[in-house]
Amino acid sequence: MLDLLQDKPMHPDLLYQIALTMIPSIGPVQARILLEHLEPAAIFRSEKVLLEKIDGIGSFRAGQISGFRDFPLAEKECSFVERYGITPLFIGAAGYPRRLMNCNDAPPLLYYKGSANLDQERIIAVIGTRSSTVYGKQVTENLISGLRAQGIMVVSGLAFGIDSIAHRCSIKHGLATVGVLGHGLDQVYPPENKSLAKDMLENGGGLLTEFMSNTRPDRYNFPLRNRIVAGLSDAVIVCETHSRGGSLITAELANGYNREVFAFPGRVNDPGSTGCNRLIRQNKAVLLESATALLELMNWESRDTESKGMEGKTADLEKNEQQLFDILKNRETCSLDELYRETSLETSLVAGAILGLELKNLLLSLPGKLYRLNHG
Numbered sequence: 086m087l088d089l090l091q092d093k094p095m096h097p098d099l100l101y102q103i104a105l106t107m108i109p110s111i112g113p114v115q116a117r118i119l120l121e122h123l124e125p126a127a128i129f130r131s132e133k134v135l136l137e138k139i140d141g142i143g144s145f146r147a148g149q150i151s152g153f154r155d156f157p158l159a160e161k162e163c164s165f166v167e168r169y170g171i172t173p174l175f176i177g178a179a180g181y182p183r184r185l186m187n188c189n190d191a192p193p194l195l196y197y198k199g200s201a202n203l204d205q206e207r208i209i210a211v212i213g214t215r216s217s218t219v220y221g222k223q224v225t226e227n228l229i230s231g232l233r234a235q236g237i238m239v240v241s242g243l244a245f246g247i248d249s250i251a252h253r254c255s256i257k258h259g260l261a262t263v264g265v266l267g268h269g270l271d272q273v274y275p276p277e278n279k280s281l282a283k284d285m286l287e288n289g290g291g292l293l294t295e296f297m298s299n300t301r302p303d304r305y306n307f308p309l310r311n312r313i314v315a316g317l318s319d320a321v322i323v324c325e326t327h328s329r330g331g332s333l334i335t336a337e338l339a340n341g342y343n344r345e346v347f348a349f350p351g352r353v354n355d356p357g358s359t360g361c362n363r364l365i366r367q368n369k370a371v372l373l374e375s376a377t378a379l380l381e382l383m384n385w386e387s388r389d390t391e392s393k394g395m396e397g398k399t400a401d402l403e404k405n406e407q408q409l410f411d412i413l414k415n416r417e418t419c420s421l422d423e424l425y426r427e428t429s430l431e432t433s434l435v436a437g438a439i440l441g442l443e444l445k446n447l448l449l450s451l452p453g454k455l456y457r458l459n460h461g
Contacts, residue, residue: 098124098125098126098175099163099166099173100156100159100160100163101124101125101126101128101129101159102125102173102175102193102194103159103162103163103173103194103297104125104129104153104155104156104159105119105125105128105193105194106192106193106194106295106297107153107155107158107159107297108149108150108153109149110145110146110149111146111149111150112190113190113191113192113193114141114189114190115141115142115146116176116193117176117189117191117193118139118140118141118142119136119139119142119150120176120177120193122139125175128150129150129153131150132151133147133148133150133151134147136150136151162297162298165271165298166196169198169270170198171196171197171198171270172196172197172198173194173195173196173197174194174195174196174197174203175193175194176191176192176193176194179420179454180203181195182195182203182204182316182317183204183451184204184208184316184317184318184319185313185316185317187316187342188312188316188342190312191316192295192313194295195293195294195295195313196269196270196293196294196295196296196297197291197292197293198270198286198291198292198293199263199285199286199289199290199291199292199293200286200289200290200291201238201261201262201263201289201290201291202238202261202418203263203291203293203317204418204451204455205236205237205238205261205418206236206418206457207235207236207237207238207319207383207385208237208238208239208240208317208318208319209232209237209238209239209240209318209319209320209321209322209379210239210240210241210314210315210317210318210320210321210322210335210339211225211228211229211239211240211241211247211248211251211322211324212241212242212247212248212251212314212321212322212323212324212326212332212335213225213246213247213248213323213324213325213326213330213332214246214247214325214326214327214330214332214357214360215244215245215246215247215248216245216246216327216357217246217247217250217324217325217357218325218355218357220325220351220355220357220358221246221247221250221324221325221357222247222250224324224325224349225247225250225251225254225324225325226250226254227375227376228322228324228349228373228375228376228379229251229254229255229258229260229376230254230258230376231375231376231377231379232258232260232376232379232380233258233259233260235380235385237260237385238260238261238262238263239251239252239255239260239261239262239263240262240263240264240265240314240317240318241262241263241264241265241314242264242265242266242267242307242310242311242314243264243265243266243273243274243278243281243282243292244275244278245275245277245278247324247325247326247332248264249278249281251324252264252281252285252290253281253284255290256284256285256288256290259288261288261289261290261291262285262288262290263285263290263291263292263293263317264282264285264290264291264292264293265293265294265310265313265314265317266292266293266294266296266302266310267294267296267302267303267306267307267309267310268294268296268300268301268302268306269294269296269297269298269299269300270292270294270298271298271299272302274302293313293317294310295309295310295313307331308331308334311331311334311335311338312335312338314335315335315336315338315339315342315344316338316342316344318339318344319344319345319383320344320345320346320347320379320383321335321336321339321344321345321346321347322347322348322349322373322379323335323336323346323347323348323349323360323361323364323370324348324349324361325349325351325357325358325361326357326358326359326360326361327356327357327359327360328356328359328360328363329360330360332360333360333363333364336348336364336369336370337369340369345371345382345383346364346369346370346371347370347371347372347373347379347382348361348362348364348365348370348371348372348373349361349373349374350362350365350372399447402441402442402445403438403441405428405430405434405435405437405438405441406438406441406442406445408428408430408438409424409428409435409438409439409442409448410442410447410458412424412427412428413448413456413457413458414458416457418451418455418456418457419455419456419457420454420455420456421435421454421455421456422454424439424456439456446459447459
């Protein structure tokens with residue numbers, strides 16, 4: 086895995102951000118509570134008496150924070166991140182996936198390698214059994230093939246079976262695909278998927294995890310991984326799963342996050358589809374038949390239709406507005422800094438052009454000073 090990575094400078098606050106994830110008895114929920122009151126460095130510099138007064142922390146957890154002594158291991162992880170060009174994404178900071186921000190148990194820190202935009206406008210999770218059948222492979226391939234012109238990003242877990250099929254088919258059809266891992270970025274599990282992971286990185290995708298390097302792919306890590314798969318996505322599609330498959334956990338999590346959940350039905354006597362059939366029967370997933378049905382149910386119009394619908398709105402753009410529009414029309418999102426850099430316009434002129442596009446209902450402002458065209 087290490088040969089897939091390259092050098093990159095380290096974030097100055099990363100040591101304390103990593104250390105926060107290492108404190109015993111401080112999980113994602115408690116970390117978020119702490120961060121509502123204190124910056125990461127201040128958490129470790131605060132007296133126990135102050136920490137234990139924070140609702141949801143208490144005396145025991147405050148003692149765990151005050152007694153934390155594993156900074157050398159956190160420093161080692163900082164060096165790993167720096168050496169191998171991994172992007173740390175800290176909750177609340179620029180770059181952290183906005184969809185995950187709405188999940189109460191979102192990881193405080195993610196490790197990311199790749200170029201895919203984790204805030205892409207349309208993201209789906211495609212999941213299923215590791216022991217896929219010909220039917221499962223067929224419905225997965227047909228789904229992704231039918232989405233190839235829609236600019237949709239595909240998230241999955243880089244496991245055997247449906248996950249691997251989804252990643253490979255996404256690459257084949259030019260869709261960015263991101264694998265969420267149940268271990269650190271120093272390895273790929275299963276190891277047979279190392280070449281697939283490399284292909285994903287080389288084709289505009291990425292690898293994402295909340296786990297530090299040298300974290301083994303233990304089985305209890307994968308339900309944690311599954312919540313990221315669900316939280317990153319607008320919709321979760323279960324292509325094929327047994328009655329006790331891990332995909333059912335992801336579907337339950339997605340429902341809890343108010344994500345759309347879909348499942349392909351299978352034959353009533355087919356063990357490989359019992360999980361999908363149960364989700365549909367219990368109204369925990371909408372029956373799905375095709376990519377076209379998904380686009381209709383999600384109200385995702387064709388990109389061609391969107392472009393034609395915008396043509397009549399751009400005839401009266403000012404010169405600076407047109408410049409911004411031309412930059413944004415080829416991107417999912419663009420940051421304010423990127424607009425400044427690529428237009429070379431003065432700050433006031435960029436702000437005026439943004440306002441003009443917003444007033445014409447052509448531009449949407451997103452969290453983190455990001456902008457995208459309004460295709461609606």
